[in-house]
Each structure stands twice: as structure tokens, then as C-alpha cells.
Amino acid sequence: MVAPAIGLDIGSSAVRAVQVTAGRRGPAVLERVGQVLLPRGAVREGEIADPEPVAQAVSTLWSRYAFKGSKVALGVGNQQVVVRKMDLPFMPEDELAQSLEFQVQDSIPIPVDQAILDFNTLENYESAQGERFNRVLVVAAHRQMVDSILGVVRGAKLEPTGLDLDAFAMLRSLVPEGFPGEGGEMLLDIGASVTNMVVHHDGVPHFVRILLMGGDSITSAVVDDLGVEYDEAEDLKAAVGMSEVSGLGREHDAARVITERALRFIDEIQGSLDYYRAQPDAIPVRRMVVCGGGSQLPNLRQRLAETLHMPVEHGHPMQSLKIGNVGLEAEQLVQAEPYLAVAVGLALGGMA
Numbered sequence: 001m002v003a004p005a006i007g008l009d010i011g012s013s014a015v016r017a018v019q020v021t022a023g024r025r026g027p028a029v030l031e032r033v034g035q036v037l038l039p040r041g042a043v044r045e046g047e048i049a050d051p052e053p054v055a056q057a058v059s060t061l062w063s064r065y066a067f068k069g070s071k072v073a074l075g076v077g078n079q080q081v082v083v084r085k086m087d088l089p090f091m092p093e094d095e096l097a098q099s100l101e102f103q104v105q106d107s108i109p110i111p112v113d114q115a116i117l118d119f120n121t122l123e124n125y126e127s128a129q130g131e132r133f134n135r136v137l138v139v140a141a142h143r144q145m146v147d148s149i150l151g152v153v154r155g156a157k158l159e160p161t162g163l164d165l166d167a168f169a170m171l172r173s174l175v176p177e178g179f180p181g182e183g184g185e186m187l188l189d190i191g192a193s194v195t196n197m198v199v200h201h202d203g204v205p206h207f208v209r210i211l212l213m214g215g216d217s218i219t220s221a222v223v224d225d226l227g228v229e230y231d232e233a234e235d236l237k238a239a240v241g242m243s244e245v246s247g248l249g250r251e252h253d254a255a256r257v258i259t260e261r262a263l264r265f266i267d268e269i270q271g272s273l274d275y276y277r278a279q280p281d282a283i284p285v286r287r288m289v290v291c292g293g294g295s296q297l298p299n300l301r302q303r304l305a306e307t308l309h310m311p312v313e314h315g316h317p318m319q320s321l322k323i324g325n326v327g328l329e330a331e332q333l334v335q336a337e338p339y340l341a342v343a344v345g346l347a348l349g350g351m352a
């Protein structure tokens with residue numbers, strides 16, 4: 001019997017976990033899904049601001065949904081992580097892993113003795129002068145930030161077994177093996193306060209950006225502008241989104257504020273896409289796939305497609321999974337799916 005793998009996503013609005021088991025021959029089987037909301041402010045911009053309630057929420061998640069075992073794969077995505085593409089002199093992967101610290105110390109904004117480093121090889125190539133290079137995506141995370149996440153998880157009596165970028169986890173679940181996509185795509189996980197962006201080709205990441213923006217800023221703008229409570233602003237946001245509301249009522253006002261904010265968000269995405277496209281070795285991006293709670297904003301997908309001139313689709317992080325005895329109605333799973341890309345990807349990564 002294969003042990004299950006559990007991915008734990010500590011988001012700004014909630015903690016959520018997904019448990020999968022390797023299928024005997026076919027796809028991995030989804031066995032458990034759970035989510036517990038966090039008090040506002042406990043996780044800010046993807047970083048743990050107040051450890052106690054987060055550990056509490058993780059404990060509740062385990063007891064409420066009966067996850068099996070205590071080993072968990074974790075994700076990170078915040079301003080304390082940098083992802084850079086670099087061309088390093090060619091060497092075998094194991095040698096590169098050993099010497100990574102020295103190779104990258106001058107190129108990353110974190111002192112290497114305070115960083116946790118990882119890399120993904122994109123390609124090996126030879127220059128016109130005949131020199132060989134490894135083109136890699138280097139990931140560097142502040143050790144202190146990682147320690148604070150590990151501390152919270154251990155505080156909930158769990159055992160972290162792996163750590164991955166949220167962006168890579170999203171890539172794994174939205175573009176699973178055997179579903180390579182259609183050439184260059186941009187993936188977006190639009191959260192409450194963080195948006196993870198990945199450009200990939202056939203599942204290989206070429207560009208990662210972590211933006212500190214998400215659905216929360218839209219809700220806050222509604223609170224400020226209309227003078228309503230936060231929960232009411234959330235409801236208004238989910239109801240009207242970027243639609244046009246005629247007349248002069250509260251919904252009209254809300255739609256105006258929401259649209260204004262969301263257009264700023266779309267501008268940022270456009271800016272990042274333009275930045276990527278200006279790179280000399282950029283691959284053509286023909287399509288966008290969105291997930292995360294923020295992607296549920298009514299009309300956002302359509303407005304993104306209009307502005308960026310490309311098809312924009314909702315991602316399906318559970319597409320490669322067989323649904324086991326999860327204990328949720330099919331309808332509930334469909335509703336939960338947009339929020340689960342990172343947790344599913346972490347679980348799939350933990351299975352490997």
C-alpha cells in the first residue's frame with residue numbers, strides 16, 4: 001500500500017490541504033480535500049504574520065477532515081522568494097547543485113548564507129564561441145521566512161517533507177504530465193493578496209513572477225469607497241464583479257470601484273507579460289489559464305482576454321486525478337477546484 005501524499009497550502013485567506021495516493025496503474029486518486037478559513041491578517045502577502053492562529057487553523061484542518069498521517073509538502077510564494085533565469089557554465093546537475101551557492105551569490109539579492117537555494121534546468125546550449133551553458137531557473141528563498149512556515153507546521157504537530165514554490169505547484173496541477181497544453185502559456189493563480197504567474201512551454205517553466213496583489217485589494221477598495229463592512233464588500237464583489245450595472249444604486253457604485261481596481265490588476269498582468277515578451281529568448285505566449293479565488297471575479301476572465309488579446313480559460317487542477325471517496329458532492333468539488341491548484345500540485349509533487 002502506497003502512503004498518501006498531502007499538500008498543504010497556507011494562503012492569505014485560508015489553509016487548505018489535499019491528500020492523494022498513487023493509482024495502481026492509472027492516475028493519482030484524490031482522497032481528501034479540506035479548508036479552514038484564517039482570521040484576517042494572520043497571513044499577510046503570503047507570509048506568516050501571526051503564527052498562533054495559523055497553527056491552530058492547520059490543527060483544525062487535520063482533525064476536521066481526518067487527513068492521514070502527518071507528513072506534508074509545503075509551498076511558498078511571497079516577496080521573500082526570488083526566481084531568476086541564469087546562464088551558468090555547463091556542468092552535470094549534481095555538480096551544479098553542489099556549487100550553486102558560489103555560482104549565484106553575486107546574482108541574487110539575498111546573502112547566500114541566509115538563503116535556501118534550488119534550481120530547475122531549462123536547457124543546455126552551446127554559444128557561438130563553442131562554450132557550453134546550463135540555462136537554469138534559480139529559486140532563492142529567505143531562510144528566516146521558510147523557518148517561520150516550518151515552525152507553524154511543526155507547531156500543528158505535522159512533519160514537513162518538502163518545500164516547493166507555489167508557482168511550480170500550480171504548474172504541476174494545471175499542466176500535469178500527459179496534458180502538455182498548447183505551446184507557450186501563462187498561468188495565473190490569483191489569490192487574496194498574492195498572484196503567482198508562470199510562463200511555461202509543455203510544462204517547463206520559463207518565467208515566474210510573484211505579484212503582491214489579489215482579490216483583497218478590491219474588497220478593501222469597496223469597503224473604503226462605500227463604507228460597508230468587509231463581509232458585505234466581499235458579497236458585493238462576488239455578485240457584481242466587473243459587470244456593468246445601470247442605475248444609481250449601491251451595486252452600481254460597487255461595480256465602478258471593483259472595475260477600476262480590477263483594471264489596475266489587469267494592467268499589472270499586461271506589464272508583466274510585456275516584460276517577459278521583451279526578453280531575448282522569450283517564447284510566444286498564446287493563451288492564459290487562471291485559477292485561485294480571485295479568478296472567480298465575474299467578468300475578469302473576459303476582460304483579461306480582451307485586453308491581452310488571447311484566450312483566457314479557467315484551469316482545472318483536478319483534471320488528472322481520479323476522484324476517490326472524498327466525502328464531497330460533485331457540485332462541491334467543482335466549486336472548490338479553483339482554490340486547490342497549489343495544494344493539489346504540492347500533493348502531486350510529494351508523491352514523486
Ligand SMILES: Nc1ncnc2c1ncn2[C@@H]1O[C@H](COP(=O)(O)OP(=O)(O)OP(=O)(O)O)[C@@H](O)[C@H]1O
Pocket residue numbers: 010011012013014045046190191192193194195214215216219234237238239292293294295296297298339
Ligand atoms: N466568487 C468570487 N468572486 C470574486 N472574488 C472571489 C470569489 N471567490 C473568492 N474570491 C476572492 O478570492 C480571494 C481568495 O482567493 P484564494 O483563496 O485563492 O487566496 P489565498 O490562497 O487564501 O491567498 P494568497 O494566495 O493570496 O495567499 C479573496 O480575495 C476572495 O475575495
Ligand SMILES: [Mg+2]
Pocket residue numbers: 011012189191192292342
Ligand atoms: Mg493562494
